[in-house]
Amino acid sequence: MTAPFSTVNDYTAARVRGFEASIFAEFTALALQHQAVNLGQGFPNFPAPDFVLEAARRAVAEHHNQYTRYAGHLPLVEALAAQAAQDLGRSIDPLTEIQITAGATASLYTACQAFLDPGDEVILFEPFYDAYPADVTMAGGAPRYVPLHPQADGGWAYDPQALRAAFSPRTKLLLLNTPHNPTGKVFSAAELAEIAALCQQQDVIVLADEVYERMTFDGQPMQRIAALPGMWDRTISIGSAGKTFSVTGWKVGWSIGPAPLIAALRAAYQWITFCVATPLQAGVAAAVALAPAIGYYEEMATMYRRKRDRLGAALAAAGLRPLTPAGAYFIIADTSAFAFPDDFAFCRWLTSEIGVAAIPPGAFYSEPHRHLARHLARFCFCKTDETLDAAARRLAAIPKP
Ligand SMILES: Cc1ncc(COP(=O)(O)O)c(C=O)c1O
Structure with a gap:
C-alpha cells in the first residue's frame, strides 16, 4: 500500500494517524516519472463546455x-x-x-x-x-x-x-x-x-x-x-x-x-x-x-458512451477483459490473463513499463476484502480521444499472455 504521511508524529490526532496518502498521489507521481498516459485519476482533461x-x-x-x-x-x-x-x-x-x-x-x-x-x-x-x-x-x-x-x-x-x-x-x-x-x-x-x-x-x-x-x-x-x-x-x-x-x-x-x-x-x-x-x-x-x-445531458452521455467503447475495445485487444460499465466514467478490466501477484504490482508495471497509468482497485477495499481486486485494474475514460488513442497504442504493445 501507499506510505503513511511523513507528517505523522506525536502531535497528530488519533483520528488521522492511520491515514495513508491517497493512491492517486503514488500513481500520479509514477505516471509523471514514466511519462505515462494517465488514465488514473477521474477528471476530464478537456475543457468544460x-x-x-x-x-x-x-x-x-x-x-x-x-x-x-x-x-x-x-x-x-x-x-x-x-x-x-x-x-x-x-x-x-x-x-x-x-x-x-x-x-x-x-x-x-x-x-x-x-x-x-x-x-x-x-x-x-x-x-x-x-x-x-x-x-x-x-x-x-x-x-x-x-x-x-x-x-x-x-x-x-x-x-x-x-x-x-x-x-x-x-x-x-x-x-x-x-x-x-x-x-x-x-x-x-x-x-x-x-x-x-x-x-x-x-x-x-x-x-x-x-x-x-x-x-x-x-x-x-x-x-x-x-x-x-x-x-x-x-x-x-x-x-x-x-x-x-x-x-x-x-x-x-x-x-x-x-x-x-x-x-x-x-x-x-x-x-x-x-x-x-x-x-x-x-x-x-x-x-x-x-x-x-x-440537450447537454444527452450529448454528454453519448460522448461518454463513445469514449467507454473506444477504451473498452483497446483494453480487450490487449487481453485486459473490460467489465463494461453501465454508468460513470471508469472501466474495471480483468487482468487475470497476466501473471502478477496483485493489482498493485500489475498497475505499477503497466504505468512504468507500458506507459499507461491505471489504479489498483484494491485501494478501494477494506483490508480483509482487498484480495477480491487482485486481478482487476481501473481505467478512466473521461479523457480526450487523442489521449485514449495514445493509451490504445501503448496497450497494443503489451506482450500477449
Ligand atoms: C463517487 C464519488 N463521490 C464523490 C466524489 C467527489 O466529488 P467532488 O469532486 O464534487 O467533491 C467523487 C469524485 O471522484 C466520486 O467519484
Missing part, C-alpha cells in the same frame, strides 16, 4: 464575489430545486431542502459529522469511493463493508444475505453510490427496493452519492432511491457540478433531502466552510438552468 465557463465569467464580472447564503446561493438552490423536482417527482423547497457544499466530498463529510455518534455503524459497498471510510471514522463511526462481486455478464452484484447481515442495532447510515465508482454499476430498481426496505425496517438514513447521475449508457435508467415510497424522509441525495459539467476544480456540490435532515447538515456545515465560492455557484446555477434546454 463554453456555456458553463461563460456563466462563471459573467458572475465574476457582475460582482457576485462576496459571501453568500450559507445554505447556498439563491439562484443555485432554485435551479437545483426545479431540476430535482423533475428527477424525484415531488416539489422541492429550495430554502429548506437543499444544502450547497464544497463538492460532493464536503456533503459526505458533513453528513457523517451531522448524523454519527461514536460507535454508530455505516454500511458501505466495496469497492468504495476512497473518502467514505475516512469520513465515517473521522466522525467516530465504524464502517461495515458489503462487497460487490463481478458477474459473468460484466455486471456487479452484492450477496443479499451479506447485506442483511451488515445491519445491526448500531447502523445509522447506508452509503449508496449509483452510478458506482469504480465499477460503473447502476443499481437496479429491484436492488434499490431491497435496500430501501432494509433501511426502513432498521430505521437507517441513506446517503445516495449520485455524482455520476447524468452518465448512464445503453438506455440504462438512472434510478433514485429517494423517489421510492417511504424513502424521501430518510434519504440525502448528493450531486456534484464537477462531474456533470467537467469542472472538478470548482468543488460545487449539493445535498438534497427533507428539511429535518438538511437542518442537521446545515448546523454542521455553517462551521465547516460556511459557504461555497459565490461566483462558481452562480455559474453552476446558470448551467443547471440551461442544460436541459440545449
